[in-house]
Amino acid sequence: MVVSIKEIARRAGVSHSTVSRALHQSPLVRPDTAVRIRTLAEEMGYVPSAIGRGLATRSTHTLGLVVTTIADPFVSEVVRGAEELAMDHGYSVFLCQSGAQPQRELAAVRALHENRVVGVIVTSSRVGDLYGPLLAQMKVPIVLINNERSDPGIWFVSIDDRHGGMLATEHLLRIGRRRIGFIAGWPEATSSIGRLRGCVEALDRHALRASPYWTASANGRMDGGYAAAADMLSCRPLPDGLFCYNDLTAIGALKALREHGLRVPDDIAVVGFDDIAMAAFTCPPLTTVAQPRLDMGRLAVCMLLDLIAGRSVESQTLEGSLVIRESTLAAQGGDQ
Structure with missing residues (x-):
């Protein structure tokens, strides 16, 4: 049971405000009364509220x-x-x-x-x-x-994020992929915008274009990655490389690719972002851009x-x- 200042005041035979002042080391309370109140509070198991202290000091730790x-x-x-x-x-x-x-x-x-x-x-x-x-x-x-x-x-x-997007895309290009798809995160997320920008810049360096058919938005979760990848697979030709906003998106995409009979990385190579612990245990284990x-x-x-x-x-x-x-x-x- 939580002990309140009112209960301490009732036991001590003093006012609520006197107990509050004594517990906050106020000089307005006689020293002997303050000691008696603090001793009683300790015996009753009183625990001061951080929010209550904040109200008195106008801040908390x-x-x-x-x-x-x-x-x-x-x-x-x-x-x-x-x-x-x-x-x-x-x-x-x-x-x-x-x-x-x-x-x-x-x-x-x-x-x-x-x-x-x-x-x-x-x-x-x-x-x-x-x-x-x-x-x-x-x-x-x-x-x-x-x-x-x-x-x-x-x-x-x-x-x-721009540098990370370039790292992921340059890697896909170095292993021979040329039709690079991107599954973005939330449209307003600056991280997603930066990663897409890095992807596009890497493609530009190789005189390649990002196709709108291979670019989709998701929600940063596995279900979003799954749905976005499944939609992308209705387009022809298919991308042969896929860069995903984060690892959760990539894990969802891996499931969609597998269900459509596509082999990773033989048919489509996949890169994620974050390097969460799960990335090392997907099937196949996921290449990714690690964040500290x-x-x-x-x-x-x-x-x-x-x-x-x-x-x-x-x-x-x-x-x-x-x-x-x-x-x-x-x-x-x-x-x-």
Whole structure:
């Protein structure tokens, strides 16, 4: 049973406000009374509320973290990195899920602000330009992960998505593929836009064009990758290489290709993005562009702590690395 300040006041024979002042070390309470109240509170098993302390001090030792869904393996690794570093510095983390819905994301950020968190991290934001008006009302720093923005008062930790898109596409071209398809993520996601841009630039370097018939949008999940790949397979000629927005999308695409009797990588080579743990265990194991997910979470917390302390910070763009597995290792011997 949770012990309240009112119960302590009743046992001590003093007012609610006197107990509150004593627990907050107020000089307005006589020392002997304060000691008696604090001793009684300890005996009764009273646990102070972080939110209650925040109401008194107008802040908490808590960071807010808004994610699309904790079920996403990319997100879960980012959360682990952020939470570990936050706890090492004495901060707790308040986690909210937006379901990749912009209005839910905004509502979560507002709720965290109302609960007086001292900083907010948002992964894979879907809000875009709606952040401007919200920032004008907020007095806490925001760091975005995987969403590059130039707004004043917003910082980000991101992968170089354009470079990652080029890495994936150049690899497909080096193993002899020329009809490259791309399954994108959410249309408003800057990460998806950057990866497509890198793919198109790599094709341009080889005097190749990205066909609209081999470009589809999905939702960043396995079901979206499955549906997008199945639709793409109705076109002729088929692509012989497929770059997917993330690994979950690629895993869904692999299932669709298999059900349509296509062999990976012999008929279509497939590349994902993220290098989640599952990527090494798909059939065949998935070639992918690895993101330093734990480091991204840790770096976002480092930036928040610096901002909270009044130190200047700069947004960070990291580079991914290509991890080659059997989904692109064809008879040609792969990318050496």
